[in-house]
Amino acid sequence: MSEDEVNFDWNRRKRIGIGEAVLAQGKSREQLYAIVEAAVRRNASVLFTRLDDQMAAGLPEIDYHAPSRTGVLGSFPAHRIKSSVAIVTAGTSDAPAAWEAQRTLAFNGHEATLIFDVGVAGLHRLLARLEEIERHNVVIAVAGMDAALASVLAGQVSRPVIGVPTSTGYGAAREGDTALSSMLASCAAGLSVVNIDNGFGAACAALRILNT
Amino acid sequence: MSEDEVNFDWNRRKRIGIGEAVLAQGKSREQLYAIVEAAVRRNASVLFTRLDDQMAAGLPEIDYHAPSRTGVLGSFPAHRIKSSVAIVTAGTSDAPAAWEAQRTLAFNGHEATLIFDVGVAGLHRLLARLEEIERHNVVIAVAGMDAALASVLAGQVSRPVIGVPTSTGYGAAREGDTALSSMLASCAAGLSVVNIDNGFGAACAALRILNT
Amino acid sequence: MSEDEVNFDWNRRKRIGIGEAVLAQGKSREQLYAIVEAAVRRNASVLFTRLDDQMAAGLPEIDYHAPSRTGVLGSFPAHRIKSSVAIVTAGTSDAPAAWEAQRTLAFNGHEATLIFDVGVAGLHRLLARLEEIERHNVVIAVAGMDAALASVLAGQVSRPVIGVPTSTGYGAAREGDTALSSMLASCAAGLSVVNIDNGFGAACAALRILNT
Amino acid sequence: MSEDEVNFDWNRRKRIGIGEAVLAQGKSREQLYAIVEAAVRRNASVLFTRLDDQMAAGLPEIDYHAPSRTGVLGSFPAHRIKSSVAIVTAGTSDAPAAWEAQRTLAFNGHEATLIFDVGVAGLHRLLARLEEIERHNVVIAVAGMDAALASVLAGQVSRPVIGVPTSTGYGAAREGDTALSSMLASCAAGLSVVNIDNGFGAACAALRILNT
Amino acid sequence: MSEDEVNFDWNRRKRIGIGEAVLAQGKSREQLYAIVEAAVRRNASVLFTRLDDQMAAGLPEIDYHAPSRTGVLGSFPAHRIKSSVAIVTAGTSDAPAAWEAQRTLAFNGHEATLIFDVGVAGLHRLLARLEEIERHNVVIAVAGMDAALASVLAGQVSRPVIGVPTSTGYGAAREGDTALSSMLASCAAGLSVVNIDNGFGAACAALRILNT
Amino acid sequence: MSEDEVNFDWNRRKRIGIGEAVLAQGKSREQLYAIVEAAVRRNASVLFTRLDDQMAAGLPEIDYHAPSRTGVLGSFPAHRIKSSVAIVTAGTSDAPAAWEAQRTLAFNGHEATLIFDVGVAGLHRLLARLEEIERHNVVIAVAGMDAALASVLAGQVSRPVIGVPTSTGYGAAREGDTALSSMLASCAAGLSVVNIDNGFGAACAALRILNT
Amino acid sequence: MSEDEVNFDWNRRKRIGIGEAVLAQGKSREQLYAIVEAAVRRNASVLFTRLDDQMAAGLPEIDYHAPSRTGVLGSFPAHRIKSSVAIVTAGTSDAPAAWEAQRTLAFNGHEATLIFDVGVAGLHRLLARLEEIERHNVVIAVAGMDAALASVLAGQVSRPVIGVPTSTGYGAAREGDTALSSMLASCAAGLSVVNIDNGFGAACAALRILNT
Amino acid sequence: MSEDEVNFDWNRRKRIGIGEAVLAQGKSREQLYAIVEAAVRRNASVLFTRLDDQMAAGLPEIDYHAPSRTGVLGSFPAHRIKSSVAIVTAGTSDAPAAWEAQRTLAFNGHEATLIFDVGVAGLHRLLARLEEIERHNVVIAVAGMDAALASVLAGQVSRPVIGVPTSTGYGAAREGDTALSSMLASCAAGLSVVNIDNGFGAACAALRILNT
Ligand SMILES: Nc1ncnc2c1ncn2[C@@H]1O[C@H](COP(=O)(O)O)[C@@H](O)[C@H]1O
Ligand SMILES: Nc1ncnc2c1ncn2[C@@H]1O[C@H](COP(=O)(O)O)[C@@H](O)[C@H]1O
Ligand SMILES: Nc1ncnc2c1ncn2[C@@H]1O[C@H](COP(=O)(O)O)[C@@H](O)[C@H]1O
Ligand SMILES: Nc1ncnc2c1ncn2[C@@H]1O[C@H](COP(=O)(O)O)[C@@H](O)[C@H]1O
Ligand SMILES: [Mg+2]
Ligand SMILES: [Mg+2]
Ligand SMILES: [Mg+2]
Ligand SMILES: [Mg+2]
Ligand SMILES: [Mg+2]
Ligand SMILES: [Mg+2]
Ligand SMILES: [Mg+2]
Ligand SMILES: [Mg+2]
Incomplete structure (x- = not known):
């Protein structure tokens, strides 16, 4: 029985030019932890959207921005x-x-x-x-x-x-x-x-x- | 058994200041004839709305205006x-x-x-x-x-x-x-x-x- | 980057004869504070609608009326x-x-x-x-x-x-x-x-x- | 393969006190013919509802009433x-x-x-x-x-x-x-x-x- | 300015044979108090429907029945x-x-x-x-x-x-x-x-x- | 500019065990002709669904069945x-x-x-x-x-x-x-x-x- | 007055091959207790679905599985x-x-x-x-x-x-x-x-x- | 009383880079005639969309394309x-x-x-x-x-x-x-x-x- 609930689409940025993003709303705390862990393991940057502040509070690895309800794991591009x-x-x-x-x-x-x-x-x-x-x-x-x-x-x-x-x-x-x-x-x-x-x-x- | 399908609200203009109007759409040819007849009998002016041109063609007493799909029985006010x-x-x-x-x-x-x-x-x-x-x-x-x-x-x-x-x-x-x-x-x-x-x-x- | 979230339509009363009003529902606490501050700075009267009592409690400048869920900043017209x-x-x-x-x-x-x-x-x-x-x-x-x-x-x-x-x-x-x-x-x-x-x-x- | 499209609920009047009725709308001409035939065979009275006049014209056994879009096969109760x-x-x-x-x-x-x-x-x-x-x-x-x-x-x-x-x-x-x-x-x-x-x-x- | 929010239809039972009932849901605590008070003053029986238990707890005059979310003020008919x-x-x-x-x-x-x-x-x-x-x-x-x-x-x-x-x-x-x-x-x-x-x-x- | 409006999924039966079917409703007469032609060219059997009798009348290659609004091009399986x-x-x-x-x-x-x-x-x-x-x-x-x-x-x-x-x-x-x-x-x-x-x-x- | 709110369909597994299941959502605590009691009395296995963890916490007889929001009363089949x-x-x-x-x-x-x-x-x-x-x-x-x-x-x-x-x-x-x-x-x-x-x-x- | 039903937005192409287009569906024959006339008078190119073939037949000035239900008045750009x-x-x-x-x-x-x-x-x-x-x-x-x-x-x-x-x-x-x-x-x-x-x-x- 294969039961790993998370399965990233890691080559998305290469394929379509947009970095990996996760819709936090509707995911359990356990699922969000697993996602953060998987991303950290790969040293990948991930954008979290529709992340409420209570959820964000439990995920210290994430840089949270309240007005947009987004969080970023990893770093922003150096140059904009x-x-x-x-x-x-x-x-x-x-x-x-x-x-x-x-x-x-x-x-x-x-x-x-x-x-x-x-x-x-x-x-x-x-x-x-x-x-x-x-x-x-x-x-x-x-x-x-x-x-x-x-x-x-x-x-x-x-x-x-x-x-x-x-x-x-x-x-x-x-x-x-x-x-x-x-x-x-x-x-x-x-x-x-x-x-x-x-x-x-x-x-x-x-x-x-x-x-x- | 009382079976008269039309029952005008003749004192509407006196009560609320707006003349009697009839929504033609959804009425049968027979019902429209009965309405015209009743109005003519009372010498009343009536505005017909949502009256399509086929219906209007069968009602020569009515002054029909195609772009608005309205018809008027009787006369418009002399002064506007x-x-x-x-x-x-x-x-x-x-x-x-x-x-x-x-x-x-x-x-x-x-x-x-x-x-x-x-x-x-x-x-x-x-x-x-x-x-x-x-x-x-x-x-x-x-x-x-x-x-x-x-x-x-x-x-x-x-x-x-x-x-x-x-x-x-x-x-x-x-x-x-x-x-x-x-x-x-x-x-x-x-x-x-x-x-x-x-x-x-x-x-x-x-x-x-x-x-x- | 211009980022001021509030931009009043101050000449509304002059233009259409109705005083400035703010729909409080759906605004964050921070946004409501900014609105109150901006109005106070201009010495303007503002009506807040759909303002729940918890929100109102944090805005002492506002005269709150619970049954209507409205609040008034500034004064009512002297004469009605x-x-x-x-x-x-x-x-x-x-x-x-x-x-x-x-x-x-x-x-x-x-x-x-x-x-x-x-x-x-x-x-x-x-x-x-x-x-x-x-x-x-x-x-x-x-x-x-x-x-x-x-x-x-x-x-x-x-x-x-x-x-x-x-x-x-x-x-x-x-x-x-x-x-x-x-x-x-x-x-x-x-x-x-x-x-x-x-x-x-x-x-x-x-x-x-x-x-x- | 059993393929008889019509299967009356003949004992309805006895069971619930209301005579058999047929919703004509949505039935094909062939189906309506089959229904009339089956009823005539049993000498049963049937009420047809939502029967348009074109349909009714093809069913001479039925007593049609246009304003109600109903037709009756058989007889009305002698006494009302x-x-x-x-x-x-x-x-x-x-x-x-x-x-x-x-x-x-x-x-x-x-x-x-x-x-x-x-x-x-x-x-x-x-x-x-x-x-x-x-x-x-x-x-x-x-x-x-x-x-x-x-x-x-x-x-x-x-x-x-x-x-x-x-x-x-x-x-x-x-x-x-x-x-x-x-x-x-x-x-x-x-x-x-x-x-x-x-x-x-x-x-x-x-x-x-x-x-x- | 007439501002009495409650206006009972006291002769309903006489007119249509059904006793006065109040839909509690959507009414404020203040409104429910006013209703109870008015009914008590007239010595009238009133049925409250869709009354949640928190509301009911604040209205001791009412005989509350949780499974139906109803409350009765006054008495039930002696004979059923x-x-x-x-x-x-x-x-x-x-x-x-x-x-x-x-x-x-x-x-x-x-x-x-x-x-x-x-x-x-x-x-x-x-x-x-x-x-x-x-x-x-x-x-x-x-x-x-x-x-x-x-x-x-x-x-x-x-x-x-x-x-x-x-x-x-x-x-x-x-x-x-x-x-x-x-x-x-x-x-x-x-x-x-x-x-x-x-x-x-x-x-x-x-x-x-x-x-x- | 590639403009061939029809592009059959011919290996469907092999892939999922169900023969090719065409939803006739919503297709133009020209498109249906092109489909029939393409199928005849390949000697393929095709089921047409939601085909009204007027459409069917113009497509003599198709074996039409009115009660189901279906037509079959080619042959049914010999054995059922x-x-x-x-x-x-x-x-x-x-x-x-x-x-x-x-x-x-x-x-x-x-x-x-x-x-x-x-x-x-x-x-x-x-x-x-x-x-x-x-x-x-x-x-x-x-x-x-x-x-x-x-x-x-x-x-x-x-x-x-x-x-x-x-x-x-x-x-x-x-x-x-x-x-x-x-x-x-x-x-x-x-x-x-x-x-x-x-x-x-x-x-x-x-x-x-x-x-x- | 018959007032027993629960009435199991005990022979469902025999009739259609699927064991008895209870939709927990929308049932009161009292109703869920009555269901558990009735099942225990008959020594029957029951699957509870859409059971939130607070409800489950009050029902220790049930083996709860949070990710699926299901609980099982009784035992799983020995062999799968x-x-x-x-x-x-x-x-x-x-x-x-x-x-x-x-x-x-x-x-x-x-x-x-x-x-x-x-x-x-x-x-x-x-x-x-x-x-x-x-x-x-x-x-x-x-x-x-x-x-x-x-x-x-x-x-x-x-x-x-x-x-x-x-x-x-x-x-x-x-x-x-x-x-x-x-x-x-x-x-x-x-x-x-x-x-x-x-x-x-x-x-x-x-x-x-x-x-x- | 100003009653000209058509009022083109002639400088649209200059403003937003897209040529004038007219949604034919929902317009009367008279209105479409007036539009064609106005465009011809100004020697302007206009694209008509959702134009059914009956409508198009009455407008010989328009180059009609049935599969797209579009018509063009005037000329296409010389170079694509x-x-x-x-x-x-x-x-x-x-x-x-x-x-x-x-x-x-x-x-x-x-x-x-x-x-x-x-x-x-x-x-x-x-x-x-x-x-x-x-x-x-x-x-x-x-x-x-x-x-x-x-x-x-x-x-x-x-x-x-x-x-x-x-x-x-x-x-x-x-x-x-x-x-x-x-x-x-x-x-x-x-x-x-x-x-x-x-x-x-x-x-x-x-x-x-x-x-x-
Ligand atoms: N176009 C219209 N839309 C809405 N109401 C209308 C319109 N024309 C007439 N009426 C009103 O609809 C009522 C319909 O009543 P009746 O003619 O008795 O069916 C009339 O008394 C008019 O006040
Ligand atoms: N549960 C209910 N559902 C629908 N109508 C209700 C219910 N309970 C009371 N009512 C009726 O709703 C009316 C509401 O009037 P009010 O109390 O003035 O808001 C009452 O007069 C009752 O007849
Ligand atoms: N009556 C029907 N309802 C739903 N799908 C259908 C029906 N008839 C055919 N189809 C499917 O609809 C698809 C439509 O594809 P096309 O013919 O390319 O428009 C076909 O591949 C069929 O599998
Ligand atoms: N097929 C279409 N769908 C949506 N908008 C359209 C379409 N065709 C034309 N239009 C636009 O609809 C507007 C309708 O304006 P009018 O011609 O004044 O009714 C035009 O200015 C076009 O930009
Ligand atoms: Mg995913
Ligand atoms: Mg009327
Ligand atoms: Mg604003
Ligand atoms: Mg039947
Ligand atoms: Mg009331
Ligand atoms: Mg296809
Ligand atoms: Mg049940
Ligand atoms: Mg326009």
Whole structure:
């Protein structure tokens, strides 16, 4: 009976250019220990996402960053490519997914510019930053509820725009499903989308572009 | 056995200030004939909504308007109050609900300004009309898919804004449900909403405001 | 790297006539502190909604009101316009959204009449109050489950009626979705609707009417 | 290989007191022919529901009633018990389900009183009939969209009230799902419910009561 | 400003034959106190449903019954009508809704026979009790997950059968929605249904029958 | 530019023991022609499923069977293994999926016993056949609406039972979703399920068992 | 009044070849005690599933296994049939359902091979094990989120493949519903499916095959 | 009253690098005529998508391509950039969305390689093309039902992968929703997604990348 619950995909970075990452949420304490141990044994760097602070507290090997709920085992790349990605959020509550994207990019050697709380309810805040945003190679638009920010942004900039719908709000926000469908049905052409709250996925999509 | 299928609410206009209307969709030819007959007998004016042209063709007493799918039995008010309502649409496909609102307002004695196809994918189209829109007493925002127009509009004008989500688009547009939820979860304060494609309802909500 | 998570829309009151409000739910303690600090620095008044008592306890600058889960930083307007809004609830459990509407109106200078627990299961309770309700300029109908109150009310009064579906009940009440769809599909003409439990939004929609 | 697609439950009337009925919708022409043939062979009476007129045209043995989309093979009971059931509808469009209930009762030997188009948008129409309704042993409330009629009715009469949600309306009416959930989550105590548009089922539930 | 959050429907028992009941879930401690106080003042009996034990502990005036999560303020009827209702459950986990029905009947003067855990996975358990069940005037069928019990039961007994879908199970059980839809779409004729876990509602529907 | 729209998986039968099948629904006339041509060129046998009669009429090479909506290109196996599978349906309307399963088995060399219309509303019909069903190696249970047949069957026989939920019924039957969820949440242990109306898939699952 | 909440189906193993099992989740402490007592009285072996560790701690008669959340009362079969089932998981987080399947098989006398964490994101991990998997009589594929593992596996092996969708992931994973629908709509022929996280059900389906 | 229903966003290509496109579906014949006329007047090129052949037949100015349901008014760019995009489909039925992407790219000056029918049910078909796919700058993965192709592909290639879920299949395929959620919840990192059947959107997202 073969019963080893963990089986890393160690050659992922070589194959697709993105370092190994572990979705901590939904794993038991025992499983996370086994993962850390396996990585330490191989002297590998691993990014942990959706890691809550209680879990992180029991894993001293991990460098934890609370606002993004990410942890890094091993070291960040010594050198980071400057500001090729703009991460833009609609509201303050969208910050965690934005930080998750920023940390994933950093873990893979890229800096990012963070522009928070420029949702369309007060449109001037966004319009004032459009030129700055356009100067980046990739734009990540993080927004919940109506997610109107992503449509306005994709209508104004020419860069690849990756939407991250977030689970902010209540009622008809439907835990991010409204923002998700709203981005998918956007009137702006060529907005592509990742899972709800998935700052990690947006960063990986950006990395695929930056690596090409 | 009492079996009269139609039972009008004749004192509605007196009670709530809005004329009798009949939702034609879902009624049989026989039922529509009976309704017309009853109204003619009382010499009453009635607005028919969601009336398709085949149905209308069989009802010569009715003055039919195809783009709005409405018909009027009897006469419009002799005098209309000028341009107190702005009806704004995001795309060309949203026109039917806008026309339905316009016709309902006309049937109840109010003119409206129609501003079509100013969705946020090309933001400049909307920004150019904001001042004009603000000069009206009530704004009706008609938009499908992401419905971002309604959020941007409600964030920029101070007037009552009534959102009409439309069933345009496909896939994640979910026959108007995405636009509906998006408007309900809007980041702009004080946007109120009616049913999908319900230009009639938006006009009635506007009438309640104008009558107060 | 620009990383300031909070970016107020300070000229909102000037632009649309409604004071700045913060949705506390979904924000971290650190973010709420930053918001309070920024507002205090500008000497600005801010309304906090969906603020639970634990959060409120850590923010002594805020004047907290438990039944509505709202807090006010700064001062209420010195003078309030008298009783232009009637807030009517179907059941006792709908009270929090009603209080949220009342507090939002007060924060923006308007009094409201609160009429609780007059749901249609005991119709006489509502019929007894209809005349009184009709004397207000705007009616807010707060109801969960079948939300029949909103339909009956909008069928009887001529005033603008804004429905607030609530998340009371269980099972087929679907956390407010049934009340929401029920209000949207109401047989009464011109009922407009805001998000589930969104007393704040209903009050803002009322303010747009009262300010016009 | 046994391949006879039809296998009647002939002793149903004896077992549960309700005559055999066939849901025509979803059956092929060949299957309906086989069913008619089998029934004729046994000299049995059968009620067909949801039978469209094209189907009915090909089945001359069946006595077809278009408004209810029902057909009867064989004979109705010679004697009908008088007016023990009141069937009440909210709107004109709800008539088909009401007729289906009426025909099912007739097929099983019971008369019914039909009261159409007394929805709560014009409440006086219903209030005027309450006493009459209360005089029946069972009440069937047929309503779509918000289905508020059922709640108001069950709050005012003491009789068993069986709700039939209907698929009238559009958008948030969700093809009857809103009416269904609204009735299930009704604020009135002891309202029981059958499937959307299921006048047949409501009549059968009434028959179980009347037979007890 | 009228601000009394509680407004009893005191003449309900006289009007529809069912005593006043309060849905405790979703009410604050303060609201429950106010309700108890109002009832005590009037010397009225009230049934509390969905009352958790922590809430109950703070309300010593109430006679609490944990398995049904109900509490009674005041007294039960001195005399109970014998065993007119059979309450049948599919599994052990369905017991709470069954008890809620039993307590509601008792509060309104009727005894009930409880038959637990006779789901169709072991069909013989149910077949052995069919004759006994048929001897009651009303049958309440309590079942979750596939809710097959209700269909089998309604196919075998001639009595009114009221289905109570329950929220037992996980995954595709969808917190009772599968059982609910399954009962509504039952192949058995004349099964009527109440809300998920709503033993109270089923009992009230039974009372309407028993009172007729 | 490589643009050949069809690319067969010719070694499927060798790899997994099931012959090549084509889902006709959703393919254009041109695509179906190309498929037939490619198969004829290789002298291969192919099963077409969900092929409507209009499509079939244009493809004379195919041997069409209307009740199952299947067509066969090439020849059936000369020899069929006798009656190892029992296919049981709840109602007459479930026949198409049953026939699809029967044809798929025949195409792959296995006979099946078809037992129609033994749903649990008239339980005796099923009980009378249980012993016969148990004598087969695999049981396919085809049922829509509440799908109670599958639960009762899996509770009584020891054989592998594969459920095929069907899209019969209306309203809460939700085009087969209720039957699907009901089977997945079945109280009977070890019932496995395939897609709605997927007689083809159930037959393939049976073939995997029979081939082992 | 009969009030015994527990009523075992003791002859299940004899009837369908699978030992008695109890779904602990959703049962009260009192009910679980009563079940243990009844089983001990009869000297019967019982498998408890979805038993959390707090519940288990109060039931010392039960042999608890935390990773699978199962407990066994009584003894395992002395002899186990060797490795007839391969249980394959996509990720580490899918382990609990895999363990539940393994324990259910062991309780009924069968060993299983566990192959963890071979999801298709790193396809080589799965391809390396295909031959080994094919050597088993039944394959259980455990996967959440996109559940692509099940499709790839069923496309490559000829054995019966039973899919267990899991509730891992977040957002669009929809607590297992995406994996469930994905498996049901799989492009691979003859994959059958059980409820979300239902390792127990998959094992029972395997037992029905192994027992035939 | 301003009533011009069409209002082009003519400077879109200059602003975001993508030519004007019109979603034909949902527009009336009159509206399409007006759009063609306006474009002809300005001598502008326009791409029409989701244009059915009946509509196209009435618009002789448009160059129609049936498999993609697109039409072009005006001319394609004289020069096309060679094969920078690979468009890969899982099945033959996914071809229309693939062709829509190909046409959109051509309209904007880019060639594409089309690789059809390489779904994972016959994995070898895809593995044989992986190296070829990797040589392109962007990959568009078109797949319905389980959409497993997109996950496998994104796990094997390093390029930006844009998923287009399609509405092929039936039942649990849920008109593309399963494929959509499956891609969003993919176990492969950095897959981004557009709306169901939205080949146009995927091409636009690719253009944003190619233009950067
Ligand atoms: N397009 C529409 N959408 C929503 N409600 C409508 C529409 N047209 C008419 N109504 C209302 O629907 C009610 C339907 O009642 P009835 O004609 O009795 O079925 C009318 O009284 C109108 O107030
Ligand atoms: N468990 C229950 N399920 C459904 N309705 C209930 C339940 N318990 C009480 N009710 C009813 O719900 C109404 C709620 O009103 P309130 O107490 O004003 O919130 C009461 O009048 C009861 O008729
Ligand atoms: N009725 C059906 N339901 C589900 N899958 C089917 C059906 N008929 C054929 N298939 C499978 O669907 C796949 C579709 O592939 P294609 O023909 O390339 O679109 C085939 O390989 C079959 O295994
Ligand atoms: N197939 C398509 N899917 C999604 N969006 C599209 C499609 N075709 C065109 N569009 C976009 O939809 C917008 C619709 O605008 P309109 O033509 O004003 O209705 C256009 O500006 C296009 O960018
Ligand atoms: Mg903000
Ligand atoms: Mg446009
Ligand atoms: Mg109350
Ligand atoms: Mg009417
Ligand atoms: Mg049990
Ligand atoms: Mg039948
Ligand atoms: Mg893994
Ligand atoms: Mg294929």
